[in-house]
Each structure stands twice: as C-alpha cells, then as structure tokens.
Amino acid sequence: MESLAREKIKKAVVTAKTIEELEKIRIKYLGRKGIVTQAFKEIKSLPSEERIQEGKKLNQIKNLIQTLIAKKDKEIKLRNRNLKNEWLDVTAPGLKPQQGHLHLITQTIREIAKIFQKIGFNRVRYPEIEWDWYAFEGLNMPPNHPARDNWETFFIQDLENKKYGKGILTPHTSSGQLREMEKKQLPIRMLNIAKCYRRQSDISHAPMFYQFEGLLIDKDINVSHLKGTLDFFSKQYFGPKRETRIRPFHFRFTEPSFEVDVTCVICNGRGCSVCKEGWLELGGAGMVHPKVLANGGIDPQKYSGFAWGWGVERLFMMKYKIPDIRLLFSGDLDFLKQF
Numbered sequence: 644m645e646s647l648a649r650e651k652i653k654k655a656v657v658t659a660k661t662i663e664e665l666e667k668i669r670i671k672y673l674g675r676k677g678i679v680t681q682a683f684k685e686i687k688s689l690p691s692e693e694r695i696q697e698g699k700k701l702n703q704i705k706n707l708i709q710t711l712i713a714k715k716d717k718e719i720k721l722r723n724r725n726l727k728n729e730w731l732d733v734t735a736p737g738l739k740p741q742q743g744h745l746h747l748i749t750q751t752i753r754e755i756a757k758i759f760q761k762i763g764f765n766r767v768r769y770p771e772i773e774w775d776w777y778a779f780e781g782l783n784m785p786p787n788h789p790a791r792d793n794w795e796t797f798f799i800q801d802l803e804n805k806k807y808g809k810g811i812l813t814p815h816t817s818s819g820q821l822r823e824m825e826k827k828q829l830p831i832r833m834l835n836i837a838k839c840y841r842r843q844s845d846i847s848h849a850p851m852f853y854q855f856e857g858l859l860i861d862k863d864i865n866v867s868h869l870k871g872t873l874d875f876f877s878k879q880y881f882g883p884k885r886e887t888r889i890r891p892f893h894f895r896f897t898e899p900s901f902e903v904d905v906t907c908v909i910c911n912g913r914g915c916s917v918c919k920e921g922w923l924e925l926g927g928a929g930m931v932h933p934k935v936l937a938n939g940g941i942d943p944q945k946y947s948g949f950a951w952g953w954g955v956e957r958l959f960m961m962k963y964k965i966p967d968i969r970l971l972f973s974g975d976l977d978f979l980k981q982f
C-alpha cells in the first residue's frame with residue numbers, strides 16, 4: 644500500500660510541467676488538509692508502539708515528497724530561465740581576437756627580397772657556421788692581415804679544417820660569394836640574406852644581426868651597373884625621392900670599393916643634426932676583386948661583377964628613425980605594436 648503510494652507520488656512529481664502543477668501536488672500531500680498531514684493526525688489515536696512506527700514511515704514519505712518537489716522545482720525554473728533570459732543575438736558583432744604580425748626584421752627581409760627579385764636576384768642562404776677561407780682568406784684577407792680586425796670574429800673552439808682553416812660564426816654575408824661561385828652557374832645574380840655574428844654591442848651594433856649580400860657576375864659588368872642597381876633599390880625601399888651616391892672606400896675583396904650613401908630620410912638631403920651634410924651611409928659595395936673571382940673558379944679575364952653587403956636592421960632603423968638596434972631584439976610589445 645505504502646510503496647504504491649510512493650510510486651504514484653514520484654510519477655506525479657516527475658511528470659509535472661509547471662510550477663503551478665507542482666504546487667498542486669504539494670498541497671495535495673503536504674498542505675493543511677493534505678493526505679500526509681491528515682495521516683499524521685490520524686495516527687495520534689494509535690497505541691504508542693504503533694504510533695511510533697507509523698510516524699517514522701510518514702516522516703520518510705514527507706521527506707521524499709519534499710526532496711522530489713525541490714528537485715523538480717529547480718529543473719522547471721532552470722528551463723524557464725533558459726527560455727526567457729538566455730538568448731543569443733547571432734547578429735551582434737563578435738569580439739575580435741588580438742592579431743599579431745611578423746617580426747619587423749622578417750618583414751624587412753621579405754621586402755628586400757621582393758625588390759631584388761624584380762630585377763632577377765635569387766635569394767639564397769649559406770652556413771652561419773663558416774670556415775675562415777670563405778669569410779676571410781678566400782676574400783683576399785690572409786691570416787693576420789690587419790683588415791680582419793674590423794670583423795670582430797667569434798671563433799669556434801676546436802673546430803678546424805686542414806683546407807679551409809678555422810671554424811667561425813660568419814661575421815658577414817660576403818662568405819656567401821665564394822660559395823655561390825662554386826656552384827658554377829654563370830651568370831650570377833645572388834641575394835644572400837642571413838644572420839651574422841660579431842663581438843660588438845652598442846646602440847647601433849648587436850652581436851647577432853642580419854645582412855643582405857648581393858652579387859652579380861656576368862660579362863662586361865661595370866660600376867654603372869652597380870650604381871643603377873643600388874639606386875633602384877633605395878628608391879623602392881625608401882621612396883622615389885631618395886638619391887644615392889657612391890664614395891671611394893677600401894675593402895680587400897673589391898676593387899674599386901665604395902661606400903653607398905642615400906639622401907637623409909629626415910631632411911631630404913638639405914643637412915640636419917642627424918646626417919650633418921645631407922647623406923646617410925647605407926653600406927659597402929664594390930667591383931669584385933679579380934683574386935676573389937679566381938678563388939671562386941671564375942676567369943677574371945672573361946667575367947666581372949659587383950657586390951654589396953648591407954645591414955637589414957640598419958636599413959629599417961634609417962627608414963623609421965629608430966634610435967637603438969636593441970629595440971628590434973627586445974620583444975617589447977609597446978614598440979613592436981607601433982608598426
């Protein structure tokens with residue numbers, strides 16, 4: 644009898660759909676005139692032993708009903724709330740995720756490569772761990788030559804090759820010149836962009852930095868080709884108003900050698916406190932030395948060429964007037980986000 648009643652109550656509560664229906668069930672059993680309330684009244688007249696027994700059972704039923712109703716009440720309220728308040732406006736604009744960008748140096752490298760690609764230069768990369776021969780001796784800088792002092796070189800302990808000399812971290816991309824010549828594919832239009840290493844550290848020099856080295860070798864190449872190529876690049880990278888000039892200089896691996904200047908990006912060549920006389924230095928260049936051609940297995944009687952090697956960071960710093968190279972390696976988001 645009692646278990647039947649339990650099943651019946653359970654069923655009634657579980658199938659209730661509204662709060663009102665649930666309330667009716669509660670009143671039916673637990674209200675003032677409810678079945679359970681009445682039953683409590685009725686057992687009062689029973690002998691004490693029986694009364695205690697019946698009382699226990701009734702209390703269990705009462706607790707059961709209360710628990711079932713509370714659970715169902717929660718369920719119905721949750722469903723009602725979902726329907727009424729929790730709606731989604733699919734037309735509302737979304738939250739944009741933060742967007743990053745390629746590092747400024749990567750961007751600059753790609754821009755440089757794209758400009759030279761337009762005039763037929765192919766991008767290549769050569770080892771950063773290099774032999775003395777490719778970085779110095781083969782470029783006409785014999786051991787102990789004082790010119791080597793300008794390339795404050797990191798030597799690698801215990802790394803030496805009988806033919807090519809000591810192992811070093813390449814101090815410039817010029818080491819790619821001989822490696823390119825060794826491919827024996829003439830004419831050459833090479834653009835070697837790579838990391839270089841030197842023992843240096845101040846606002847315009849970092850121990851690790853990037854250079855881009857150009858090398859063109861063909862028949863009947865002269866200085867005007869060099870001037871035209873580098874002028875084309877400057878105008879593409881800095882804007883059409885930029886003028887370039889070449890100044891005599893000295894490098895062991897070029898003859899004649901030059902430094903290439905561009906009109907100052909701040910004063911447009913009029914002269915200001917940054918440039919003094921209207922010109923800013925871009926970097927070195929020159930006609931490839933006949934000895935270097937011969938070291939690369941190319942006949943200097945038949946072929947000639949020009950080369951240049953400039954700093955990637957320096958170029959970027961000139962264009963955007965950045966005062967300290969270390970900003971480019973710091974990972975400082977306040978700085979990086981400005982570009």
Ligand code: DAH
Binds near residue numbers: 897
């Ligand atoms: N390798 C030189 C340096 O790191 C730059 C350079 C000068 C490269 C003249 C060249 C060149 O190709 O022709 O300072």
